[in-house]
Amino acid sequence: MINLGHLNEKQREAALHGEGPLLILAGAGSGKTSVMTHRIARLVLDEGVDPRNILAVTFTNKAAGEMRERVARLIYGAEAMEENGDGLLRAMSGYGGLWILTFHAACLRILHSYADRLGYTNGFAVYDPSDQKAVAKRCVKALGLDPKQYSAAYVLSAISGLKEDGKSPAEALAEAEGQYVGPRRRDIAILYKNYSEMLKRNNAMDFDDLLLNAVRLFGQNADVLERYQNRFHYIMVDEYQDTNRLQYLFVKMLAAKRGNLCVVGDDDQSIYGWRGADIRNILDFEKDFKAARVVKLEQNYRSCGFILDCANSVIRGNPDRKDKALWTDRGAGDKVIYRMVADEKEEARFVADEMRRLADGGRRLRDMAVLTRTNAQSRTFEEAFIAHGVEYRMLGQVRYYDRKEIKDMLSYMALAANPKDDVALLRIINEPRRGIGGKGTDALAAAAAQRGLSILELLAGETGAGGADGTDSTGGMAGLAGIAGADGTDSAGDAAGLSGMAGLAGAASADSAAGAAQVPLTGKAARAASEFAAVMMGFAEACGDMKVSELYDELLAKTGYVKALEEKGTPEEEARIENLLEFRSAIIQNEAEDPELALSDFLEKTALMSDVDNLDKGADAVTVMTLHSAKGLEFPVVFMPGMEEGLFPTQRSIGEDGRVDEERRLCYVGMTRAMDRLYLLRAKVRTLYGRRDYTLESRFLSELDKSVLDEGADKPGGDLTGYLHGDLSGGWGGARPFGESGRRPIDAFGAARADVKQREEAKAISVGAGDRVRHRKFGAGLVIEAANGFATVMFDTEGRKKLALDLAPLSKEE
């Protein structure tokens, strides 16, 4: 029997639930993951349920991974997991095992088995937002619409909205024409249609499609739906309050036969309404699933009393809530600290300083987080942290896989895996420079479209005898074989095997002969395109038999990508090369975890990966991220800056029906991330988009129960003098107004910390993070990072640059 001893009564009730619909209303920090993992383990161990009969879906990889890990621990025991965690996890959660997956990953697995039913072939690509954007732009352009009126972002969100409503392009079009709803709606409907067709031609799905197509697959194929209904006897859904219509349908269809649906969520934490999440899904669960049992988890194990009271007092302001109230037996703890400061710089300085103070008192930096409403706010914190020597890590900047060089290599791999992928091709056909620019690609795209081929197929066909129709997505090889065999134009005989290289020798000379008629390129560009196509078709054929890392290495070498970077040789390119090496390690690591790793698996994995997944938990650094990305996380110390009307709640939410309620929930989510200490900050003046404005305090501050607040000792209204006292007067270099070393820690832990950061006397140029420097050309700047003879410098006017310390004309400024 599985031990449920450390669960509380409510938790145990939920974990013991067997058949029938169950709604677990799980307040923040109430241990819902424990409940779900125990329920799964109990079904398997005590009830003898086959793990393959269980499906648990989450929203994030992180949540899925955590759940998998904890379930495995319960099933196999902690010891076995220590010994062979990876192996056991793989054994448990493989294709035919226990599915604990994100919505998208679950849909992907299903679609993988039935891609053909929807007219896709199996190597279909998954497009990320940057790919989507490229497609949207092409569609707008193709229709001759004004790209200003129809920005990619606008078009995509409109399309996404239609998809989330489960509408097909035809339906959208019919609606737009049925009654007169304006040309805009009609244009969007047409764009939707063209966008969908282009994706399909490219054998690609975007994120929405994964869900939409899974639901469509079920809807159109009773046998498929039945198969999965019979497979999944028990279905669990995490964060149910964030499900959109499609996700709701997906779950509902799967659960329709047996009705064993267990959903876990908290209506107070619904913060993705703007993305289509429908809070009614959770509010109406009991209506939807008759005789549903409801269990409320209201005991909070995370936050201390004052923090909880604070959060409760804010969320109370919302209408239409499921009735519940969090409580804790952790004790009252510290009051919530509220400070008003002069402006955002003071705000960031206050935070940096407070963090240093807490660190001096024995807190780890990794235990602290700054949760902002907008990404733009993070910049000020970055600067302050650098200046104050606070190690930090930031989320929500450029996603790792969005870095140009990584995305380029991924596109190369994607094209090898799926030769129909024009978006990937267009991204890289001139990267590195091959002399094929906008005009060339436009012509190629047009020619390919006309013949119903992908661009690569067109190019590859051209190198052959001109048989345009010979190639298909999987057998791209047919095209290459064509070069070697049928084609008689030249010495193509040596184009055998993988060596696209050999192919290009043949292709190069073919351009004048067969090419011109079909490929709208001439001279150098035509040669380059043929060469490119031959190489890529070679990879397309070979990639099935290669390890991903091998493919990657070959691509780096044969496409000349690294070479082009090396030739430029600027620090920026150096950094890109470093990133490419780092990416290689990531591939190797993936292969270590899964020796069978196929190219398509890897591409899918990266496509479905977010940067929260890469958050390096080991590093001892404070975290800066948006409130949205903090959901599901917890930190002993949380700072919430920017408690101002117009920023939080945002200007755009004010006045729109229900939008402020969601902001309020977001505020609640933020506050309930804090375990021991919560700081609320408000700047009196804030600069937004270069405009300095006086602020009003956030309504969330006005609303909350003031008795939980510590508003600072020595000021009535709470102004910046509240923290500009005593221990801040020291200072390192005289230039810095607020230093660290002059201060003595005052905390209980407070042995004076050795000043580790003391700098060596500058002889030549030895600089460290936080130093001001002057560059002969770039002017004054701040060192962000210095290591291995390189320094990354944020210049005041020139932006960020990486410089070699022994070469750059740099001098240190005091």
Next chain:
DNA sequence: CGTGCCAGAGTTTTT
């Protein structure tokens, strides 16, 4: 074809 300049837009974004 590639660079540089200017205009315009700028919540949040688990996948």
Next chain:
DNA sequence: CTCTGGCACG
């Protein structure tokens, strides 16, 4: 303010 994308110029 600061990034992005489109366009004009060399």
